[in-house]
Amino acid sequence: MKKDKRYAIVLDTRRCIDCKACTVACKTENNVPLPEDTCRNWVTEEPLRGSYPNLGQSFAPSQCNQCENPPCNSVCPTSATGITEGGIVTVNPDKCIGCKYCMLACPYDARYYNEETGAIDKCTFCIQRLAVGRIPACVETCPTKVRTFGDLNDPCSEVSILLAKNRHRVLKPELGTKPFLFYLI
Amino acid sequence: MSLINKKLSRRRFLGMSSCTLATAVVGSQVKVLHALAKNGDVTTPQRGKDDDVFTSCGMCVNKCGVIARVRNGVIEKLDPNPNFIKSRAMLCARGNAGVGVVYDPDRLKYPLIRTGKRGEGKFRRAGWKEALDLVAKKMNEVAEKYTRAGVMFASTEGTYQDHFFMQLAECFGSPNNVRHPTLCLSSNIQGFMATFGTNPTPDVLNADYIIMSGANRSEALITPDSIDMLKGDGGRRKLIYLDPRFTKTAAKADQWYPIKAGTDLAFVLAMINVIVNEGLYNRTFVKENCVGFDKLVPHVRSYTPEWAERECEIPAADIRRIAREFALAAPKAIYYHGRRSSFMANDTQLRRGIAILNAIIGNWDVKGGMVPNSRIKIGRHDYLAPWYDDVPDRLDAGSVAYLSENDGAWVPFRDRVLAGKPYPVKGMMVYKQNVLASVPDRARSLKMMDQMDFICTIDITMSDTAWYSDVVLPEATYLERQDPLESIGGILPVVVWRQPCIKAMFESKPNIWIMKEIAKRLGNEVAEQFQFTIEEVIQTQVKGQPQILKALQTQGVYYEKTDPTYGRTLGKRLRTKSGKVEIYSEKYAKKGLDPLPVYEAPKTTPAGKYRLLVGRHAFFTHGTTSNNPYLNAIMPENTLWLNTEEARRRGLQNGMRVTVRSEVGAQTLKLEVTDKIRPDCVYMAHGFGVLSKGLRTVYGKGGCDAALIGSSYDKISGNAALHETFVQIERA
Numbered sequence: 001m002k003k004d005k006r007y008a009i010v011l012d013t014r015r016c017i018d019c020k021a022c023t024v025a026c027k028t029e030n031n032v033p034l035p036e037d038t039c040r041n042w043v044t045e046e047p048l049r050g051s052y053p054n055l056g057q058s059f060a061p062s063q064c065n066q067c068e069n070p071p072c073n074s075v076c077p078t079s080a081t082g083i084t085e086g087g088i089v090t091v092n093p094d095k096c097i098g099c100k101y102c103m104l105a106c107p108y109d110a111r112y113y114n115e116e117t118g119a120i121d122k123c124t125f126c127i128q129r130l131a132v133g134r135i136p137a138c139v140e141t142c143p144t145k146v147r148t149f150g151d152l153n154d155p156c157s158e159v160s161i162l163l164a165k166n167r168h169r170v171l172k173p174e175l176g177t178k179p180f181l182f183y184l185i
Numbered sequence: 186m187s188l189i190n191k192k193l194s195r196r197r198f199l200g201m202s203s204c205t206l207a208t209a210v211v212g213s214q215v216k217v218l219h220a221l222a223k224n225g226d227v228t229t230p231q232r233g234k235d236d237d238v239f240t241s242c243g244m245c246v247n248k249c250g251v252i253a254r255v256r257n258g259v260i261e262k263l264d265p266n267p268n269f270i271k272s273r274a275m276l277c278a279r280g281n282a283g284v285g286v287v288y289d290p291d292r293l294k295y296p297l298i299r300t301g302k303r304g305e306g307k308f309r310r311a312g313w314k315e316a317l318d319l320v321a322k323k324m325n326e327v328a329e330k331y332t333r334a335g336v337m338f339a340s341t342e343g344t345y346q347d348h349f350f351m352q353l354a355e356c357f358g359s360p361n362n363v364r365h366p367t368l369c370l371s372s373n374i375q376g377f378m379a380t381f382g383t384n385p386t387p388d389v390l391n392a393d394y395i396i397m398s399g400a401n402r403s404e405a406l407i408t409p410d411s412i413d414m415l416k417g418d419g420g421r422r423k424l425i426y427l428d429p430r431f432t433k434t435a436a437k438a439d440q441w442y443p444i445k446a447g448t449d450l451a452f453v454l455a456m457i458n459v460i461v462n463e464g465l466y467n468r469t470f471v472k473e474n475c476v477g478f479d480k481l482v483p484h485v486r487s488y489t490p491e492w493a494e495r496e497c498e499i500p501a502a503d504i505r506r507i508a509r510e511f512a513l514a515a516p517k518a519i520y521y522h523g524r525r526s527s528f529m530a531n532d533t534q535l536r537r538g539i540a541i542l543n544a545i546i547g548n549w550d551v552k553g554g555m556v557p558n559s560r561i562k563i564g565r566h567d568y569l570a571p572w573y574d575d576v577p578d579r580l581d582a583g584s585v586a587y588l589s590e591n592d593g594a595w596v597p598f599r600d601r602v603l604a605g606k607p608y609p610v611k612g613m614m615v616y617k618q619n620v621l622a623s624v625p626d627r628a629r630s631l632k633m634m635d636q637m638d639f640i641c642t643i644d645i646t647m648s649d650t651a652w653y654s655d656v657v658l659p660e661a662t663y664l665e666r667q668d669p670l671e672s673i674g675g676i677l678p679v680v681v682w683r684q685p686c687i688k689a690m691f692e693s694k695p696n697i698w699i700m701k702e703i704a705k706r707l708g709n710e711v712a713e714q715f716q717f718t719i720e721e722v723i724q725t726q727v728k729g730q731p732q733i734l735k736a737l738q739t740q741g742v743y744y745e746k747t748d749p750t751y752g753r754t755l756g757k758r759l760r761t762k763s764g765k766v767e768i769y770s771e772k773y774a775k776k777g778l779d780p781l782p783v784y785e786a787p788k789t790t791p792a793g794k795y796r797l798l799v800g801r802h803a804f805f806t807h808g809t810t811s812n813n814p815y816l817n818a819i820m821p822e823n824t825l826w827l828n829t830e831e832a833r834r835r836g837l838q839n840g841m842r843v844t845v846r847s848e849v850g851a852q853t854l855k856l857e858v859t860d861k862i863r864p865d866c867v868y869m870a871h872g873f874g875v876l877s878k879g880l881r882t883v884y885g886k887g888g889c890d891a892a893l894i895g896s897s898y899d900k901i902s903g904n905a906a907l908h909e910t911f912v913q914i915e916r917a
Contacts (some may be wrong), residue, residue, distance in 0.1 A: 019277055023819070
């Protein structure tokens with residue numbers, strides 16, 4: 001019997017070179033306004049480890065965790081936030097009144113206020129691309145292929161195999177949000 | 186938890202959203218078009234069909250495969266072409282930001298003729314006819330008053346239409362074209378050509394052991410190396426990285442050594458010393474394929490790891506270990522020779538040293554080693570340049586040991602223009618090269634431009650060079666024109682082209698049209714050589730190979746193999762004089778150059794000064810894309826890196842504005858106090874401190890490295906030496 005899809009992204013941050021291709025690809029794909037603060041995905045330079053000349057540094061790409069229990073959902077007064085097929089958390093800009101409760105509620109800071117639409121905006125795994133059988137822009141464009149996208153309900157999908165074979169973690173598991181962004185360790 | 190540390194910055198904006206409206210730049214291309222329409226720059230946003238157009242990126246030198254998603258006549262998104270094997274089906278930040286080039290409010294929209302003083306930025310809108318008439322008239326005037334060599338032609342690379350510009354130079358009769366290699370990799374080409382007769386590509390994907398000297402592949406992206414660097418064959422990969430800076434490549438390396446700037450050759454020679462002394466070299470390869478090994482042995486005797494440690498400040502024990510590991514991993518080991526090799530004035534000898542080190546471990550033309558490029562043959566667009574009797578040699582002839590006739594040597598060329606010797610150069614035609622941002626010592630470049638009778642620049646934005654020109658002609662961007670085919674050599678060679686994704690906006694025209702129109706006005710002899718259309722050029726290129734055109738149309742790229750071919754040159758004559766790998770260069774000896782690389786210590790940094798380092802990063806291409814709204818949003822300005830301990834000693838704080846002063850100029854920019862740099866160096870990124878107010882996003886931001894770097898260059902290849910400058914810094 002065919003099960004519903006459950007989309008997820010698995011990230012191997014060891015491969016990230018902080019080139020920002022994902023950020024620019026997302027901005028052009030989703031018409032995200034330009035300032036650095038307004039973005040659906042981002043790469044953070046982790047603080048330097050050690051001191052000169054013994055240094056190390058990691059780069060941390062991230063975006064909406066598409067939580068199974070999204071705290072942003074319950075606080076929305078107008079039901080603008082919803083969960084759609086595949087577990088993707090979405091915002092309906094027509095219903096959104098821009099009150100920003102959801103921005104405060106999101107423990108991953110994955111939402112921003114879009115000045116142009118007057119609504120909250122966030123990562124949708126490029127739902128418009130999924131609809132035509134394509135993968136999210138950030139996944140596709142990445143030079144070093146940090147991200148892998150797929151359906152976790154399909155045990156043969158690349159994401160399922162990656163998670164089965166590798167140690168991984170999610171962000172802030174203690175909050176019980178059940179994120180679907182997985183980081184390989 | 187820095188994965189989510191953006192929280193703070195976003196929370197600051199809660200409840201004050203309307204204040205940011207003025208600075209929020211629109212993300213949608215349709216909105217940009219509407220804004221332009223409101224200004225009267227375009228009549229209405231374009232309407233047209235939906236299409237997915239295969240083309241090739243024009244944002245940097247890599248020429249990656251792109252699919253332009255055109256909706257309602259607007260390019261909405263650029264996606265990587267999954268068929269494009271060379272870039273492993275990716276598109277970087279710049280590639281993605283290409284839409285911002287087309288719909289850039291700062292684009293050149295119509296021809297401009299200067300009305301104020303040079304550099305004042307006063308232009309008037311002109312029609313194409315008037316502008317082109319003026320350009321041809323001025324070119325002829327200079328030719329008549331001086332000689333045809335009195336007009337110089339400075340050209341970019343990689344637009345695929347640069348060939349037509351070079352053709353115009355040749356047909357007009359000027360030998361004085363100046364291109365980018367001597368600001369980039371000419372010492373590399375020279376060093377490897379002298380050794381192997383060709384400049385090979387390192388097989389990064391299959392190498393088990395890679396050493397990179399200042400080749401910052403995580404930031405200065407080169408496809409496929411930047412991608413393959415992280416892959417490795419079976420996880421055995423080891424990456425050793427030498428750089429005075431802790432770059433993003435250092436962050437990915439197994440070991441980073443903050444080598445003293447300009448001493449890489451000491452490290453290389455000491456590695457050779459260990460490999461020779463311990464008999465770790467490939468005896469068979471050296472015996473059968475190399476000449477001059479016998480002379481190398483005594484040459485490197487004094488270059489011990491202990492000696493090198495004193496020069497390059499990398500422990501002798503580490504040099505010894507790395508040399509042994511490198512030889513053990515051979516032949517799947519490469520000492521990566523980089524691309525931009527314009528570091529020091531003895532750079533060709535460093536590249537020779539690297540070539541020799543690679544040669545003696547026998548990694549030539551094998552999997553995981555140094556592989557000579559393959560290239561797919563395509564037809565040549567030919568022409569017959571008219572012969573002019575009175576045209577002298579290149580202006581820079583004889584200025585360096587090996588001058589490329591096609592490229593020239595920028596720094597000595599400019600010196601001679603300024604001296605007016607051996608003859609005056611008074612006209613300057615520029616095709617998309619940003620001379621003022623790229624050639625070191627901007628003040629001297631400005632002087633050179635000052636003494637010109639006439640300057641014409643063809644570009645897509647008001648670069649600094651365009652800003653100082655007399656006539657500025659708007660070219661159609663790489664997404665708006667049909668370009669000829671380009672055959673890109675490599676381990677896996679490809680053929681690419683560009684198709685127009687939308688109709689050229691404003692009054693912009695493809696360069697082929699501009700060249701033909703100028704040629705028409707230069708007289709019959711020149712005009713006759715420009716009687717062709719772009720379609721005819723392409724037909725010539727694919728003659729007898731219709732499958733190329735078909736592949737380009739249906740998958741955006743043509744290639745003949747997806748697996749590398751190794752060993753094509755083994756057992757055959759190389760293109761050196763001896764036909765073998767020339768460890769000892771007879772050719773150099775005859776020219777009075779060191780036939781084996783001799784180490785020269787870099788000049789000692791004067792007390793109170795720092796060595797200025799410059800570099801690239803993944804967001805901007807040289808002096809050309811820092812005004813792109815998407816890219817500028819990532820990095821709005823550059824900073825001056827200073828070592829934390831050094832800043833503490835000097836009482837300088839992070840974020841304060843400092844003035845950086847060299848012998849040739851001064852620039853003011855923000856200080857970035859960081860552990861990521863040696864205490865004796867400072868660093869600034871390239872592409873800022875612009876002069877042109879026509880670049881509204883980046884104008885007034887950061888400092889310009891070209892304004893600080895002195896006019897030093899490598900006397901063998903002519904490559905500019907960008908790391909020979911010392912600066913002092915003070916609070917601004």
